[in-house]
Amino acid sequence: MGSGASGHRSAIAPAIRVPRVRFEPIDLGRWAIWSATALLFAVLPLVFHKGFAITLLSQMGVMIVFALAYNMIFGQGGMLSFGHAVYSGLGAFFAIHALNWVGEGRLWLPVSLIPLVGGVFGAVFGVLFGYVTTKKAGTPFAMITLGIGELVFAASLMFPGFFGGEGGVSTNRVVGEPFLGITFGPAIEVYYLIAIWCFASMAAMYAFSHTPLGRISNAVRDNPERAEFIGYSAQHVRFLVIVASAFFCGIAGGLSAINFEIVSAENVSTARSGGVLVAAFIGGAGGPILGAVIFIFFAVALSDYTSAWQFYLGAFFVLMVMYAPGGVASLIAMNLRVMRHGLLGRLAGPYGALALATGVLLAGVIALVEMSYQLTLNFASGSQLRLFGMDVDASSWQAWAIAAALVAAGGLAFEAARRRFARTWDAVQALIEAKSHPGATT
Amino acid sequence: MSEARAGSAPARGASPAAATGDVPALALAGVHKAFGRTEIIRGVDLSIPRGERHAVIGPNGAGKSTLFNLVSGRFRASSGRIELNGQDITADRPYQINRKGLARSFQITNLFPRMSVFENVRCATLWSLGYRYSCWHRLSKLADAAERADDVLQRIGLRHRRDALAGTLTYAEQRALEIGITIAGGAEVILLDEPTAGMSRSESDRAVELIRHVTEGRTLVMVEHDMSVVFGLADRISVLVYGQVLATGTPQQIRANEAVQQAYLGTAVAEADA
Numbered sequence: 022m023g024s025g026a027s028g029h030r031s032a033i034a035p036a037i038r039v040p041r042v043r044f045e046p047i048d049l050g051r052w053a054i055w056s057a058t059a060l061l062f063a064v065l066p067l068v069f070h071k072g073f074a075i076t077l078l079s080q081m082g083v084m085i086v087f088a089l090a091y092n093m094i095f096g097q098g099g100m101l102s103f104g105h106a107v108y109s110g111l112g113a114f115f116a117i118h119a120l121n122w123v124g125e126g127r128l129w130l131p132v133s134l135i136p137l138v139g140g141v142f143g144a145v146f147g148v149l150f151g152y153v154t155t156k157k158a159g160t161p162f163a164m165i166t167l168g169i170g171e172l173v174f175a176a177s178l179m180f181p182g183f184f185g186g187e188g189g190v191s192t193n194r195v196v197g198e199p200f201l202g203i204t205f206g207p208a209i210e211v212y213y214l215i216a217i218w219c220f221a222s223m224a225a226m227y228a229f230s231h232t233p234l235g236r237i238s239n240a241v242r243d244n245p246e247r248a249e250f251i252g253y254s255a256q257h258v259r260f261l262v263i264v265a266s267a268f269f270c271g272i273a274g275g276l277s278a279i280n281f282e283i284v285s286a287e288n289v290s291t292a293r294s295g296g297v298l299v300a301a302f303i304g305g306a307g308g309p310i311l312g313a314v315i316f317i318f319f320a321v322a323l324s325d326y327t328s329a330w331q332f333y334l335g336a337f338f339v340l341m342v343m344y345a346p347g348g349v350a351s352l353i354a355m356n357l358r359v360m361r362h363g364l365l366g367r368l369a370g371p372y373g374a375l376a377l378a379t380g381v382l383l384a385g386v387i388a389l390v391e392m393s394y395q396l397t398l399n400f401a402s403g404s405q406l407r408l409f410g411m412d413v414d415a416s417s418w419q420a421w422a423i424a425a426a427l428v429a430a431g432g433l434a435f436e437a438a439r440r441r442f443a444r445t446w447d448a449v450q451a452l453i454e455a456k457s458h459p460g461a462t463t
Numbered sequence: 464m465s466e467a468r469a470g471s472a473p474a475r476g477a478s479p480a481a482a483t484g485d486v487p488a489l490a491l492a493g494v495h496k497a498f499g500r501t502e503i504i505r506g507v508d509l510s511i512p513r514g515e516r517h518a519v520i521g522p523n524g525a526g527k528s529t530l531f532n533l534v535s536g537r538f539r540a541s542s543g544r545i546e547l548n549g550q551d552i553t554a555d556r557p558y559q560i561n562r563k564g565l566a567r568s569f570q571i572t573n574l575f576p577r578m579s580v581f582e583n584v585r586c587a588t589l590w591s592l593g594y595r596y597s598c599w600h601r602l603s604k605l606a607d608a609a610e611r612a613d614d615v616l617q618r619i620g621l622r623h624r625r626d627a628l629a630g631t632l633t634y635a636e637q638r639a640l641e642i643g644i645t646i647a648g649g650a651e652v653i654l655l656d657e658p659t660a661g662m663s664r665s666e667s668d669r670a671v672e673l674i675r676h677v678t679e680g681r682t683l684v685m686v687e688h689d690m691s692v693v694f695g696l697a698d699r700i701s702v703l704v705y706g707q708v709l710a711t712g713t714p715q716q717i718r719a720n721e722a723v724q725q726a727y728l729g730t731a732v733a734e735a736d737a
Contacts, residue, residue: 231602233594240586243575249557250535250567251648252590261596 055224062216066209075208077321082215083276084313086222088300090269092309095301097230098262099242101163102154103294104170105270110289111146111173112139112271114184117192117278124196132194132205136218136275143271144264151263155256158245170291177286189285192278205279215276222269223310229265238262296320299338305348312348328398329390336386362456364449371442378438382431384409388424391415486549488513488652488682489534489565494543496526496533503529505706506543511699513548513651516683518693521703522727527686528570530703531656534684535567536560547652562590566650570657570686572637576630580621580640583629585612587647612647618677619643635666639673646677653678655685659692671696694718702727 062082066075087109094100116139122128123135130138154165177184184190195206203210229235237258241248245255278284287293296316304312319337323330345352359365388408392415395406404416413420489511496504503526511517519527532538534545536557545553552560575583585602588611594600602608616622619639624632629640638658645653658674659667671692674683687693693700694714701711702723709727710720717723 228601229598232598232600233589233602233605234596234598236582236602237586237589237596239578239582240575243577244573246537247569247573247575247644248586250561251587251644252558252561254556254558257596261598265598 058223059220062220066212072208073325075212077317079208079212079215079280080321081314081317082212082219083273083280084297084300084317085310086219086269086276087273087297088304088309088313088316089223089226090266090273091297091301092304092306093226093229093238093266093269094259094262095298096306096309097235097242098238098259098266100158100259100263101298102166103163103291103298104150104166104168104173105266105297106289106291106293107150107170107173108143108146108267108270109139109274109277109297110177110284110293111274112143112267113274113278113284113288114177114190115139115142116271116275117190117282117284118183120192120194120196120278121190124193129197131200132197132279133200133214135279136272139271139273139275139278140268141271143274144268146271147264147267151260151267155259155263158255158259166294167291170289170294173289174286174291177289184286185284187286189283189287191283194279194282211280215280218272218276222272226269234258234261234265299334303338303341303348305345305350308348308350308353311350311353315349327391327394329394332390358453359449362453364452367449368442368445371438371445374438375435375442378431378434380431381427382435385424385427385429385431388413388420389428392420392424486513487511487546488515488548489684490546490549491534492544492546494530494533494545495541496529496538497541503706504533504540507703507706507708509701509708509711511682511684513682514680516678516696516698517685518697518700519684519686519703520688520690520693520700520727521709525703526706527703528656531567531654531684531686534560535565535654561648561650564650565652565654566645566648567654568641568645568656568658570660572634572641574629574637574640574644576628578629579626580629580632581612581616581625583640584615584643584647585609587644588612588615588649591648591650611649615643615647618646619673635662638662638670642673642677650681652682652684655683655687657686657688659687659689667692 065078069075069078090109091102091105094102094105116135119128119130119138120132120135123130123132150166150169154162154169157165178186194211195204205211205214237248237253240251241253241255241258248255248258274284274288277288300312300316301309302312303315304310316334319330319334323333327333341348347354356365356368359368391406391408392413395404395415399406404414406413406415487510489509491507491509494504494507495502507530519530521527529538533540534552536552536555536559540553543553544551547560547563547565550563552563552565555563575586578586585608588608589595592605592608592611594605594608613622613625616625619642621632621636621639621643624636629637632640638661642655642658645655655674659670662670667689674685675696683696685693685696687696697714699711699713700717702709702717702720704726710717710723712720
């Protein structure tokens with residue numbers, strides 16, 4: 022109860038106004054962050070101006086919207102959905118049909134507003150499926166979303182008239198009169214369209230998380246039962262959050278329809294749903310943007326170099342779940358905390374050793390994986406492959422022996438480095454604790 | 464919602480009929496509750512007038528917590544009728560009952576652990592201030608919610624822990640926050656389930672002061688094991704034994720009641736007096 026007695030009140034009163042004053046600089050900081058983000062979006066394609074880089078950035082923009090929308094229900098609302106691609110995918114189908122209608126002159130709508138069509142239809146299906154799924158919470162909820170995902174995927178192949186069957190629906194985004202010379206033909210124009218929608222969606226979702234509904238969705242995540250006793254139906258809250266999330270998923274779908282000019286059954290698949298879950302988890306609470314960037318790096322950039330990219334993404338995901346369940350964002354936050362206390366220097370050595378050991382281990386694992394792929398999936402092109410700039414023959418026992426030796430040496434070194442790192446890390450954390458709570462005895 | 468000024472936390476749920484004082488704040492008639500073939504509540508009749516502080520006591524397993532769960536909508540009664548300010552709430556869900564003006568605390572602390580102390584209390588004010596499921600108000604602009612939350616923090620003595628995560632509070636602080644969340648919505652009828660459970664004597668004394676203070680002008684129903692708390696706080700007491708009300712009356716009447724003495728109180732009152 023602490024100082025519950027009324028006699029303590031006057032002593033506390035002078036402290037009341039202090040926190041209010043502090044809000045002003047925080048607001049300024051927020052403006053600075055948003056301005057910096059807008060600036061970053063604007064100048065990124067000037068720095069990375071190759072065609073491939075623009076494609077990569079565009080896909081990252083779409084994935085950021087999708088991952089943030091997923092995070093509204095996953096990180097903020099505490100709902101694990103295995104079928105969220107349904108909303109982005111169906112939004113994408115409606116968006117691409119709308120785009121085709123614009124092309125045929127049956128509908129007047131600027132291309133730049135096509136993502137809104139995706140958003141509206143995403144929300145419509147959010148109402149429909151959200152009504153069904155939110156009748157349950159927890160594991161049953163997750164199971165129902167998985168079922169709905171499979172159901173919609175099957176339906177997309179059953180109704181080729183709307184979904185285009187195996188081949189999907191394609192379009193031409195260069196339709197209507199150019200506005201200020203913008204046709205959305207060149208990839209860079211599409212990038213800026215995506216960047217603007219991405220920025221607006223980020224701002225809107227951030228704002229949503231600071232409304233009564235957004236905050237109550239946190240409450241329902243933390244303790245749905247108690248939320249019911251402060252006047253909120255957990256089911257209604259979950260439903261409304263799903264509809265809002267589905268709207269932004271639909272916008273992501275609409276953007277991808279414009280970006281790729283094709284939408285197929287793959288867009289509503291469980292694989293797509295799994296992808297956004299992986300991205301949101303890798304990023305962690307507060308970091309779905311990072312997760313989206315990392316995911317697209319694996320899915321787009323790495324897939325250009327190796328057909329084993331999903332193997333690497335899977336391994337990375339498993340390691341994150343095991344060692345950093347808070348995601349990349351929490352790793353950064355923890356290291357920033359160490360840095361603020363001026364103790365990052367102590368970790369430099371252990372970090373270096375860890376990186377070196379990881380490098381050796383990774384080289385061995387990559388060699389094993391790539392040689393296996395060469396001997397199985399790529400066998401038609403022979404047993405020769407390029408690995409780390411060298412020509413390697415996957416059929417020679419020496420290559421396998423070297424790779425195995427790298428894994429063994431790397432594995433041993435990694436374990437030693439990990440233990441040393443853990444010791445130093447614990448010592449540093451203890452130091453920080455001692456600094457923060459000088460009175461506490463341990 | 465502007466008339467619902469912060470700080471004053473006006474009692475809500477009082478219907479015009481109730482304002483005349485004739486209608487009890489809480490009325491139970493013939494309430495039964497069975498789990499399978501086991502009857503836990505076996506016909507409870509209870510009428511609690513507005514503004515009364517009422518304690519429900521009884522031995523372990525008497526059905527006190529079950530009774531609270533029926534009144535607050537966590538369980539649904541097998542038969543019988545429960546009225547809040549004259550409105551039938553027998554079949555209502557917890558959130559509907561809360562909106563009609565009843566709030567409860569829990570025996571086992573039941574907070575929003577990953578949110579700050581301030582957010583815990585502010586969330587509990589939002590529905591009653593009319594913000595409901597709004598996604599067009601900015602929380603930081605809602606001066607009435609912030610002021611009422613700060614006022615509640617002041618009253619429960621957690622002002623200095625405003626920004627701490629609820630999950631990191633000490634046990635006594637969590638119990639205080641539990642009460643804070645319960646009163647923050649301005650409900651007219653407050654149910655407290657063993658508010659001093661697990662507390663030391665001095666903590667419990669402070670808790671009694673706090674409860675007396677924050678339930679001023681409201682109707683309080685509490686389940687409590689600590690007899691000194693019960694006899695110090697309650698206007699009237701109901702003794703629940705084996706799912707039935709054995710007796711209802713003022714502390715003096717209950718103390719003098721022979722049936723109560725025999726069934727339950729003898730030892731408990733002796734302990735409290737000692």
